Amino acid sequence: MAHVVTASCPEERIVRAVERFRAVLYGRDLRMTSVREAIVRAALEYDGHFHVQELARVLQERGLRDASVATVYRAMPLLVEAGIVQPALVSAGDEQRYEAAFERPHHDHLVCTQCGDVVEFHDEVLETLQRVIAERYGYELTGHVHELLGCCPKCRKKKR
Amino acid sequence: MAHVVTASCPEERIVRAVERFRAVLYGRDLRMTSVREAIVRAALEYDGHFHVQELARVLQERGLRDASVATVYRAMPLLVEAGIVQPALVSAGDEQRYEAAFERPHHDHLVCTQCGDVVEFHDEVLETLQRVIAERYGYELTGHVHELLGCCPKCRKKKR
DNA sequence: ATCCTTGCAAAGTCTTTGCACGGGA
DNA sequence: TCCCGTGCAAAGACTTTGCAAGGAT
Numbered sequence: 091m092a093h094v095v096t097a098s099c100p101e102e103r104i105v106r107a108v109e110r111f112r113a114v115l116y117g118r119d120l121r122m123t124s125v126r127e128a129i130v131r132a133a134l135e136y137d138g139h140f141h142v143q144e145l146a147r148v149l150q151e152r153g154l155r156d157a158s159v160a161t162v163y164r165a166m167p168l169l170v171e172a173g174i175v176q177p178a179l180v181s182a183g184d185e186q187r188y189e190a191a192f193e194r195p196h197h198d199h200l201v202c203t204q205c206g207d208v209v210e211f212h213d214e215v216l217e218t219l220q221r222v223i224a225e226r227y228g229y230e231l232t233g234h235v236h237e238l239l240g241c242c243p244k245c246r247k248k249k250r
Numbered sequence: 251m252a253h254v255v256t257a258s259c260p261e262e263r264i265v266r267a268v269e270r271f272r273a274v275l276y277g278r279d280l281r282m283t284s285v286r287e288a289i290v291r292a293a294l295e296y297d298g299h300f301h302v303q304e305l306a307r308v309l310q311e312r313g314l315r316d317a318s319v320a321t322v323y324r325a326m327p328l329l330v331e332a333g334i335v336q337p338a339l340v341s342a343g344d345e346q347r348y349e350a351a352f353e354r355p356h357h358d359h360l361v362c363t364q365c366g367d368v369v370e371f372h373d374e375v376l377e378t379l380q381r382v383i384a385e386r387y388g389y390e391l392t393g394h395v396h397e398l399l400g401c402c403p404k405c406r407k408k409k410r
Numbered sequence: 411a412t413c414c415t416t417g418c419a420a421a422g423t424c425t426t427t428g429c430a431c432g433g434g435a
Numbered sequence: 436t437c438c439c440g441t442g443c444a445a446a447g448a449c450t451t452t453g454c455a456a457g458g459a460t
Contacts, residue, residue, distance in 0.1 A: 119413095119414085120414070120415090121413095121414060121415070121458085121459050121460075122459085123414090123415065123416085123458075123459070124458095125415080125416070126415090141449095142449085142450085143449080157416085157417095158416070158417050158418075159417095159449095159450090160416075160417065160418080160419095160450090160451080160452085161415080161416055161417075163449095163450060163451070164415085164416090164451090180340045180341070180395055181340070181395050184424090184425090184448070184449065185448090185449065185450090186449090186450090200383070200384060200387055200389055202389065203392060203393075209387050209389070211383055211386070211387065213379070213383055215379060216376075216379055216380075216383065219373070219375060219376055219379065220376075220398055223360070223371055223373055223376065223398065224360060224398050224400050226371070227360055227369050227371065227402075227403075228402065228403035228406075229360055229362065229369070229398070229400035229401060229402055229403070230400050230401045230406055231398060231399070231400040232363060232399055232400050232401060233363075233399040233400075234396070234397060234398050234399055235340055235341050235395060235396070235397040235399070236394070236395070236396050236397075237394060237395040237396075238380055238383065238384050238389070238391060238394050239391070239392055239393040239394055239395070240384050240389035240390050240391045240392050240393075241389060241390045241392060242387075242388065242389055243387075243388035243389070246388070246390055279439090280439075280440090281433090281434055281435070281438095281439060281440070282434080283433075283434070283439090283440065283441085284433095284434095285440075285441070286440085301424090302424085302425085303424080317441085317442095318441070318442050318443075319424095319425090319442095320425090320426080320427085320441075320442065320443080320444095321440080321441055321442075323424095323425060323426070324426090324440085324441085344423065344424060344449090344450090345423085345424065345425090346424090346425090
């Protein structure tokens, strides 16, 4: 299929992400490379949560511009710093998981411990409450790890 | 020093914990051993959060009843099941951390990303809100991972 | 031309597992 | 006595790192 500009235009978003990444690299005297650009693209095009080995596998299957696992491992901290991706799903296995973060609103996760299904949610009251609690102890809140664990509707039906 | 019964009597709490552990083991046709009892004691006497290697080191330094790292690794899932300890501090390093849970109220953690200082907090509104959010998506909440990350009062002063 | 980047393989960590002996009930 | 528990060492899994060749500015 030829190049298509859709309504939400994912291609332009990726271009902006690459540009931001270039700026972050420039600011640290690092270089933009075709491999790094491929990693940014793969990370943003990936649907859902992924880990490093998985992203490397995708890149190698495409074959266009592959990246070794080591290179992807080395790139991830930079992608996080640039806001392209963010760590996610801490309660899922050994590997560090990530998800696209560029031009996406903040959210937390609700995970089904039975089937692994994941729902993203956002609640402003919750965000505020966390800040209030931190201030209660004199802390300045800079981030949080928050994951709700439960049983999803489908699995609840099955159990009956 | 001779055996001393203090006001809060930590010794009796440990005895109750050992008994509960014995019951859980019995229910699964497993056996209480002196090594497992030593692990329960060490876990409950440990002040703060620990990981497996650390607990094993403590047990070996005492020398009374040492336990190999492998044995402690094998025991932890059982201690969790018995409610003696619980996983904690997910955002701190590679190793799985634990903390005493027996006869202690539920709480979450507020961690200083500068100095590593940890504050335990509990907020009933927060607990309820999480349940409400889960129900909003038809989920039955069974647990959560929640860690607030920030800058503690001391580190905030230093930065100025 | 300089020096960062990459792939490969080796090394590091944390955790799990196989095995033979020791110990609990 | 039966069979689980334990220590030791080996194996696994994920991640990091050393090194020499390749690529970006």
